[in-house]
Amino acid sequence: MNIMTLCSAFAPMLALTLTVMATPVKASSEFNTLEVLSSSVCPDCLDYQVIGACVWMTCTPVGCDTDTSIKVKHRLPDAVVVSYPDTGESPWQELKWLSPTTSLSDGGGQSRPSTVQGMNNPNTKFNNVDVIGHPDIDTIYGMLGSLGYFVDSPTTSMMPYYLSSLDSLGWRHNLPDLLTLDTWNPMSDSLGNFGPVFPRGGFVLQPHPFKAAALAAFRAMHLVTRRGESRLYKPLVANQRMGFWPPKGVEVDNDETAFQMIYPHKQDDAYLWPEFDDSTTITDPYAALRSDNDNYAWAVWRMYKGCERKGAMLVAHFGE
Numbered sequence: 001m002n003i004m005t006l007c008s009a010f011a012p013m014l015a016l017t018l019t020v021m022a023t024p025v026k027a028s029s030e031f032n033t034l035e036v037l038s039s040s041v042c043p044d045c046l047d048y049q050v051i052g053a054c055v056w057m058t059c060t061p062v063g064c065d066t067d068t069s070i071k072v073k074h075r076l077p078d079a080v081v082v083s084y085p086d087t088g089e090s091p092w093q094e095l096k097w098l099s100p101t102t103s104l105s106d107g108g109g110q111s112r113p114s115t116v117q118g119m120n121n122p123n124t125k126f127n128n129v130d131v132i133g134h135p136d137i138d139t140i141y142g143m144l145g146s147l148g149y150f151v152d153s154p155t156t157s158m159m160p161y162y163l164s165s166l167d168s169l170g171w172r173h174n175l176p177d178l179l180t181l182d183t184w185n186p187m188s189d190s191l192g193n194f195g196p197v198f199p200r201g202g203f204v205l206q207p208h209p210f211k212a213a214a215l216a217a218f219r220a221m222h223l224v225t226r227r228g229e230s231r232l233y234k235p236l237v238a239n240q241r242m243g244f245w246p247p248k249g250v251e252v253d254n255d256e257t258a259f260q261m262i263y264p265h266k267q268d269d270a271y272l273w274p275e276f277d278d279s280t281t282i283t284d285p286y287a288a289l290r291s292d293n294d295n296y297a298w299a300v301w302r303m304y305k306g307c308e309r310k311g312a313m314l315v316a317h318f319g320e
Helices: 003-022 033-039 093-098 137-147 168-173 209-224
Strands: 049-060 063-084 124-126 128-133 160-163 203-205 257-263 296-307 313-318
Touching (some): 033 296, 049 296, 063 209, 063 313, 093 160, 124 209, 128 209, 160 209, 203 209, 209 257, 209 296
Antiparallel strands (some): 063 128, 063 296, 128 160
């Protein structure tokens, strides 16, 4: 891929970024949709690669023909996941109205005697999480089209796939996760030293505010990338078909899902979590990423693989 092709692909989004940069920046406890759009100007996040080839076959009464197509892989920004402690106070300005306080979902933040659901361990933190379809997914398709063949995502732009304030039983009381073996198995998955993935609720026994917020966000993505969970959500899942290999559900130690911070700081790449191994360090490598108000947002980039269909049947494919 030559540099001119890459530059022309990103030209519309670079113009958007320059517009945002020209606007005076003020310290804020919120972000807006324009900032989400500008953050998707991220070539490293896409990680577009030609990885192999597919062989297709079409048979008729007079014989069979074969054809080939390239096999590619790249990431797509399936969602924006927002983590924030105070119910009804989402930092995404235009979507704050989606998650109001209710009689079943009120309070939040670090555990205190008066906090939600009586959780008063001083190391317990609570975060609400919203999972929203990335608003720039259609622009990303246009950009990828200029680079070559690409595969698409099941994401609907701006679709609320999960709003924890509407899932009070699951997010605040850990039901039905408390009734599963994953919650009680001491060998179940943990996200580094952030904490266990199960139960997939908003309470985290974690004194570090960034890790607590990230773990809550990871739990929500673990939920929405699966079908058949007894929770109030819309699955964000693609079906595999000939020549199309979507990512599996979000898992620990899975390189198919990477996170790009949008707020409070914008990152220029997407990273697997945990981003740092701080188990043996004296300093805090997450200090530069911490928010003053404990509000966070990340774009969730997931890896898709596929090849253009050029026959009735896929008979072979090569490449990772």
